[in-house]
Every structure is written in structure tokens, then in C-alpha cells.
Amino acid sequence: MTSRSDHIPLIDLGAQLSNLKDEIDDAIKRVLESGVFVGGEEVAAFEEEFAAFCGGGVCAAVGNGTDALYLTLRALEVGPGDEVVTVPNTFIATAEAITRTGARPVFVDVMPQTFGMDPNQLQEVLSPSTRVILPVHLYGLPVAIDSIKELAAAEGLAVVEDAAQAHGATVDGTPVGRLGVAGCFSFYPAKNLGTLGDGGAVVSDDAVLIERVRMLRNHGRREKYLHEVEGVNSRLDTLQAAVLRVKLPHLRAWNTARRDRAQAYREALEGLPMVQQLRPVPGTEPVWHLFVIQADKRDALRAALADDGIATGIHYPVPLHLQPVYASLGFGPGAFPVAEAAAERIISLPLYPEIPLETVRWIAERVRAFYGKA
Ligand SMILES: *Cc1c(COP(=O)(O)O)cnc(C)c1O
Numbered sequence: 001m002t003s004r005s006d007h008i009p010l011i012d013l014g015a016q017l018s019n020l021k022d023e024i025d026d027a028i029k030r031v032l033e034s035g036v037f038v039g040g041e042e043v044a045a046f047e048e049e050f051a052a053f054c055g056g057g058v059c060a061a062v063g064n065g066t067d068a069l070y071l072t073l074r075a076l077e078v079g080p081g082d083e084v085v086t087v088p089n090t091f092i093a094t095a096e097a098i099t100r101t102g103a104r105p106v107f108v109d110v111m112p113q114t115f116g117m118d119p120n121q122l123q124e125v126l127s128p129s130t131r132v133i134l135p136v137h138l139y140g141l142p143v144a145i146d147s148i149k150e151l152a153a154a155e156g157l158a159v160v161e162d163a164a165q166a167h168g169a170t171v172d173g174t175p176v177g178r179l180g181v182a183g184c185f186s187f188y189p190a191k192n193l194g195t196l197g198d199g200g201a202v203v204s205d206d207a208v209l210i211e212r213v214r215m216l217r218n219h220g221r222r223e224k225y226l227h228e229v230e231g232v233n234s235r236l237d238t239l240q241a242a243v244l245r246v247k248l249p250h251l252r253a254w255n256t257a258r259r260d261r262a263q264a265y266r267e268a269l270e271g272l273p274m275v276q277q278l279r280p281v282p283g284t285e286p287v288w289h290l291f292v293i294q295a296d297k298r299d300a301l302r303a304a305l306a307d308d309g310i311a312t313g314i315h316y317p318v319p320l321h322l323q324p325v326y327a328s329l330g331f332g333p334g335a336f337p338v339a340e341a342a343a344e345r346i347i348s349l350p351l352y353p354e355i356p357l358e359t360v361r362w363i364a365e366r367v368r369a370f371y372g373k374a
Contacts, residue, residue, distance in 0.1 A: 008350050008359060010311045011190055015354035016254075020246055024196075027242035037238050046241040049248055050201055053168070054175045054183070057205045060213040061241060063234035065164040065186020067217070068200035069097030069134070071234065072160050072182045075202075075212035078103050078131050085125055086134040086162075087117050088319040088331075089339040093186075094136055094162050095320050105329070106130070107321050109336040113279040115292075116143030118338070122151050132158045137166035137176050139315070140192065140258070140289035144281050145171050145179045152180075160184065164200075165289035167192045168255045172283045177203045187244060192258070192289050193251050195240040255287040257353035261360050262288040265349060268364030269293065274371045276345075290315055294345035296371075302347060304370045310363055313348040 017024065031042065043061050051059040062068050078084060080102035086094050088107040098105040108125045111118045117135040133152050135143040145159075152159045159180030163169075166176045167185055177183020185191075187199030202213050215222055220231030269275050274296040280286045292315065295301050302312050319339045321331035333340065349363055 007309045008311060008355075008363065010313050010348060010350050011352045012354060013189055013194070013352075015352070016247075019354075020250075023246045024243055027246050028239060031239050031242045034238070038235050040238050042238045042241040042245065043236050046236070046245050046248070047201070049245060050185075051203055053248060053251065054177050054203045057178055057203045058207050058210040060202045060210045060217065061236035062200045062202065062213070062217045063236060064198040065184060065188060065191075065200040066093040066097055067232065067234040068164075068184035068186065068202045069094060069160070069162060070100050071213045071216045071232070072184055072202050072204075072209070073097060073101045073103065073132065074216050074231075075209050076132060076158055076160070076181070081129060082131040083127055083129040084132045084134050085122065085130060087136055087138075087339065088321045088336050089115055089316060089342060090136045090138060090162065090320065091164070091316065092320060092323070092325075093164070094134065095326065098134070103131070104129075105320075105326075107329075107331070107336060109338045110342070111144065112338050112342075114141045114143065114281060115139070115278065115339075115342055116141060116281075117148060119144050119147035119151060122148065126155060126157075130155070130157060132160050133180075134160050134162060136162040136164075137169060139278070139292050140166045140169055140287035141278060141280050142166065142169050142171045142176055142179075142284040142286065149180065164188075164191065166287055168251055169287040170285040171281075178205065181206060182209060187240070192255060192287055193244065193247060195243050195247075197237065197240055199236050199240045199244060200234075201236075254353040258288040258351060259286070261351055261353075261355060261357065262286070262291050264357050264360045265291055265293075265351075265364055268361050269367060272368060272371065272373055274373075275367065288351060290348045291351040292346050292348050293367075294342065295347050295367075296345075298345050298347050301367065301370050305363070305366060308366050310366060311350060314343075314346055315348050317343055319343055 082103040164186035182204040216231035220229040
């Protein structure tokens with residue numbers, strides 16, 4: 001049983017690795033013996049397997065999730081003078097990928113139910129310079145993509161999905177990453193599918209777009225020393241591809257385990273007026289990268305949980321429009337009320353596929369106890 005002296009981490013990567021240690025050792029050995037360390041058959045095989053996981057399309061593996069976003073925008077020829085619409089309550093990588101192309105990030109506020117892009121506020125931020133709408137499936141909860149796509153189609157804009165937190169989540173049965181022109185994934189160790197370092201991928205039904213990403217990830221070349229454009233060096237290491245191939249067959253079961261644990265939290269915290277839960281868009285199947293609630297007296301709750309040995313997180317404490325680096329975009333407090341209110345109240349509770357359900361229920365009990373509602 002869990003006691004006060006046990007430390008419960010926010011995520012535990014070790015549990016997953018020890019279960020797969022032999023297979024991972026074999027995969028690493030295979031790569032060492034092959035003598036191929038960048039690209040090669042492992043990467044090509046992973047690209048096929050990950051596209052199949054996403055229910056089809058074509059996949060280009062890249063160095064990390066940030067580059068997946070950046071190279072997709074480059075492949076769409078987004079650049080200086082263009083605007084890309086995204087949300088302020090995301091990891092900074094989403095905005096960095098936009099500014100690195102020379103384009104300007106334009107923020108739109110989010111829906112309180114999911115903290116995903118609010119389609120009803122989209123129209124008013126569009127301008128003649130808008131090229132791409134870039135929603136984020138935050139915490140593994142799919143955004144209200146149908147309304148976003150409808151507007152994008154009417155305005156002739158591309159939708160690119162930031163699916164870095166949502167591998168395997170679906171909307172009406174279609175996996176995220178296949179809902180817009182391209183989906184961008186991260187395989188950073190803590191993601192739902194994580195490797196032993198950095199990794200990322202772009203998935204798309206548009207083979208020409210993927211071909212462009214493949215060229216851009218490799219110094220803008222198709223042939224060894226013939227460069228059509230200037231690209232970057234952002235290839236997936238062979239070792240990382242081999243590790244990802246060991247893990248990918250387990251991803252569905254891990255996502256199911258996450259859903260079961262999220263469900264246990266939801267049931268155990270139901271009816272607690274000090275806590276608001278997220279409500280997935282009907283027809284969507286989340287994969288709960290993080291389990292986030294909004295809580296009264298959030299900071300005191302965090303401290304009380306820390307006293308119980310329970311680690312928590314805040315994803316993310318400062319919305320991008322209020323970050324020092326984006327001061328030049330000219331937004332102040334009050335610009336995006338839903339995202340700003342969320343930042344004050346959100347708390348991420350421990351969630352990973354291997355956390356015992358009884359530990360989840362005990363954590364929920366400690367939350368109730370904090371409010372005197374045990
Ligand atoms: C992790 C993450 C990224 C960036 O992925 P990296 O692999 O770390 O570069 C982008 N967007 C979101 C929402 C993320 O969570």
C-alpha cells in the first residue's frame with residue numbers, strides 16, 4: 001500500500017523501460033552490428049509502422065517534435081509575412097516553429113472544456129496573411145477539429161495538427177495527425193510514445209508534402225550533394241528508430257491504461273465543487289498524456305500533495321502571450337481570458353500507464369481530504 005513515505009512521481013519512465021529491457025537491448029545491439037547510425041532501414045521501417053498506427057498516410061521521421069512542426073510549415077512554404085494561428089496555452093515549441101519560418105504567431109483563446117482552440121473565436125483573428133491554423137491536442141484531448149476544418153476550408157487555409165501529446169487519440173474513429181493536411185508528433189521520452197532521446201515525425205496523406213519534409217530534414221537534398229533549397233539537419237537516429245519500433249506495438253495498451261487511470265481519477269473526484277474536470281469533445285477519444293484538473297487554492301493543494309509525497313506539475317504556468325520572449329507581439333494580461341484563468345488553476349496529477357489504480361484512487365482521496373471532503 002502507498003504510505004506517506006513513498007514518493008509518487010508525476011511520470012515514471014523507468015517502469016516502462018524495465019519491462020522492455022531485453023527487447024531494447026536486442027534492438028540496440030542490432031543497430032550497433034549494422035553500422036548504420038543515421039537513417040537506414042530501421043528508420044524506414046519505423047516510418048511505415050508509425051503511419052500504419054495512424055491509420056494510413058505517409059510518415060517522415062525527424063529529429064524532434066519541434067522540427068516536425070517547423071519542417072511541415074516550411075514544406076507548406078510558410079515564411080516571412082505569413083501568419084499562423086495557434087493557442088497561447090501550449091509548450092513554447094509550437095510558437096518557436098512558427099517564428100523560425102519567419103512567420104508570425106497569432107494566438108486565439110481556447111475552450112474551457114478541453115483547453116483546445118476555440119473555433120468560435122477563430123474567424124476574428126484571421127487576416128489576409130493567415131496561411132495555417134495550428135491547433136494543439138493538449139494533454140492528449142483532441143480539439144474540436146470539425147469546426148476548425150470547416151472554417152479553414154471556407155478560407156482556403158491549411159490545418160496542421162500539433163499532436164505531440166496525442167499519439168493514438170481519435171476523432172470519430174480517425175486518429176489525430178490525419179485530420180488536417182499534416183500531423184506533427186514528438187517522441188521526447190515523456191510523451192505517450194517516447195524514445196531514449198529526441199525524436200519526432202510528420203504524418204500526412206499528401207505524399208508531396210512528406211517528400212518535401214524528407215528533403216528539408218536532410219539539408220534540402222534528394223541526392224547526396226545536390227541541394228535544391230536550404231534545409232536543416234533533423235534526421236531520426238537509427239538507434240532511436242529501433243527503440244521506437246520496440247515500443248510502438250505497446251502504445252495502444254499504454255493508452256488504454258492511461259484512459260483507465262484517467263477514468264478512475266474522474267470518478268473519484270466527481271462531485272467535488274472545488275475541482276473542475278476537463279470534458280472531452282463528444283466523439284473524441286483522448287489519450288490523456290497528462291491528467292489535468294482545475295482546482296481552487298491550487299498552490300496550497302500542490303503543497304499539501306507534496307507533503308503526502310505526491311509530485312504534481314503545471315502545464316503550463318505562463319501562457320505564451322505573457323512570456324517575456326513574446327512581449328513584442330503586444331499582448332497584455334486579459335488578452336486571452338480562458339487561457340489565463342486556466343494557468344492560475346491547473347494542476348497535473350501523476351499519470352503513466354504503470355501507476356497502480358489504487359494509487360490513483362489514493363491520490364484522489366488526498367485531494368478530497370485537502371478540501372475536507374474525504
Ligand atoms: C513536446 C511538445 C512539442 C515539441 O516536441 P519536442 O520533441 O520536445 O521538440 C511541441 N508541442 C507540444 C504541444 C509538445 O508537448
